[in-house]
Amino acid sequence: MSTSSPVLAARGLTKHFRAGHFRAGGRRVNGRPPARAIHAVDGVDLELHRGQVLAVVGESGSGKSTVARLLAQLIPFTGGQVLLDGVDARVRGRRAFRAYAQRVQMIFQDPFASLNPVHPVRYTLTRALRLHRRHPTGGTLRGAELEAALTELLERVHLTPAERYVDSYPHELSGGQRQRIAIARALAADPEVLLADEPVSMLDVSIRLGILNLLADLRDRLGIAILYITHDIASARYFADRTTVLYAGQVMETGDSESVTQEPLHPYTRLLVASAPDPDDLAGAGAAAVRDQGTGGEPPSLVDPPPGCRFAPRCPYARDLCRSETPALIEVAPGRSAACWGYSDRDDRPDVGVPTGSATSAGEAAA
Numbered sequence: 001m002s003t004s005s006p007v008l009a010a011r012g013l014t015k016h017f018r019a020g021h022f023r024a025g026g027r028r029v030n031g032r033p034p035a036r037a038i039h040a041v042d043g044v045d046l047e048l049h050r051g052q053v054l055a056v057v058g059e060s061g062s063g064k065s066t067v068a069r070l071l072a073q074l075i076p077f078t079g080g081q082v083l084l085d086g087v088d089a090r091v092r093g094r095r096a097f098r099a100y101a102q103r104v105q106m107i108f109q110d111p112f113a114s115l116n117p118v119h120p121v122r123y124t125l126t127r128a129l130r131l132h133r134r135h136p137t138g139g140t141l142r143g144a145e146l147e148a149a150l151t152e153l154l155e156r157v158h159l160t161p162a163e164r165y166v167d168s169y170p171h172e173l174s175g176g177q178r179q180r181i182a183i184a185r186a187l188a189a190d191p192e193v194l195l196a197d198e199p200v201s202m203l204d205v206s207i208r209l210g211i212l213n214l215l216a217d218l219r220d221r222l223g224i225a226i227l228y229i230t231h232d233i234a235s236a237r238y239f240a241d242r243t244t245v246l247y248a249g250q251v252m253e254t255g256d257s258e259s260v261t262q263e264p265l266h267p268y269t270r271l272l273v274a275s276a277p278d279p280d281d282l283a284g285a286g287a288a289a290v291r292d293q294g295t296g297g298e299p300p301s302l303v304d305p306p307p308g309c310r311f312a313p314r315c316p317y318a319r320d321l322c323r324s325e326t327p328a329l330i331e332v333a334p335g336r337s338a339a340c341w342g343y344s345d346r347d348d349r350p351d352v353g354v355p356t357g358s359a360t361s362a363g364e365a366a367a
């Protein structure tokens with residue numbers, strides 16, 4: 001658990017997208033189609049600290065990308081706050097956005113789509129440098145200073161010698177090299193935060209590790225705070241200091257990556273860990289129970305989601321309480337929380353089979 005104050009934080013971050021025009025059954029209200037909302041992200045809290053990676057993991061549709069886009073302020077949020085160094089950082093207008101983007105940069109999943117194929121690397125990086133940096137004498141970055149900055153950027157992402165890459169076009173580069181260019185473009189701003197939305201999922205398995213190691217290097221050498229969005233909990237264990245598990249737009253569990261992946265508290269995290277391909281991602285009896293008792297089924301509809309825990313329909317331990325009231329995040333051990341009634345002191349709590357070796361039992365947790 002980090003004791004420093006976060007560079008970027010979300011408090012109660014909420015995003016409801018407007019959806020179709022009819023209630024189920026097609027009824028109209030007052031002759032006008034009722035507005036329906038997709039509760040893509042609901043009340044999410046998270047913190048990014050300098051020199052640390054936070055992984056946000058979850059299945060497809062759990063709201064991971066929306067969280068990243070909200071933190072990048074590429075889309076407006078419906079509720080909650082984004083805080084930069086503790087200060088409300090909601091941007092209004094282009095200038096404020098540019099100032100924010102100088103400090104908080106995003107890397108996208110698809111390096112093939114995120115680089116313009118008609119421009120060489122030099123053009124892409126020069127544009128980014130000119131947007132964020134000035135020539136020492138003022139004015140636009142140019143000449144020897146520009147060349148030095150281009151070389152330095154390419155070296156930072158380990159594309160050396162720089163002159164081999166600087167005049168290349170995207171189609172001349174591999175997927176991994178393109179993602180390195182996308183990372184270099186983000187670094188042109190000298191950001192304090194990198195929001196990486198599934199940065200390796202479209203890359204060949206053999207080169208994923210290289211990109212994750214590069215990001216780890218930027219975290220360690222430059223002290224950048226990194227948000228790592230992934231559906232692969234095994235890579236979160238390898239790469240992230242802390243991990244937050246998202247399900248149907250809500251945080252289910254958060255803690256240091258080792259504990260979350262090795263001793264998952266929330267039944268949903270146990271399911272994720274149990275279905276991870278890496279045999280090292282063991283999980284104890286809890287995961288086996290989740291797997292054996294079957295948790296088939298789909299995530300709930302995010303349009304007008306029902307009350308209670310959103311995982312309850314798939315949870316083998318769910319009781320009436322889980323289906324009727326939404327559990328808040330409960331601190332189960334220092335720095336470890338789970339949004340599960342099983343860790344509450346309620347008499348009607350479910351018995352979720354607290355994992356062996358877990359820091360506390362349900363009773364202690366609630367004390």
Ligand SMILES: Nc1ncnc2c1ncn2[C@@H]1O[C@H](COP(=O)(O)OP(=O)(O)OP(=O)(O)O)[C@@H](O)[C@H]1O
Binds near residue numbers: 038040061
């Ligand atoms: N612009 C939009 N308009 C309406 N609904 C949206 C929009 N963007 C996302 N959603 C919905 O919000 C929910 C969360 O989507 P999001 O892309 O954040 O999930 P995800 O966890 O990143 O999934 P994936 O891993 O498949 O990218 C989904 O139900 C999605 O359909």
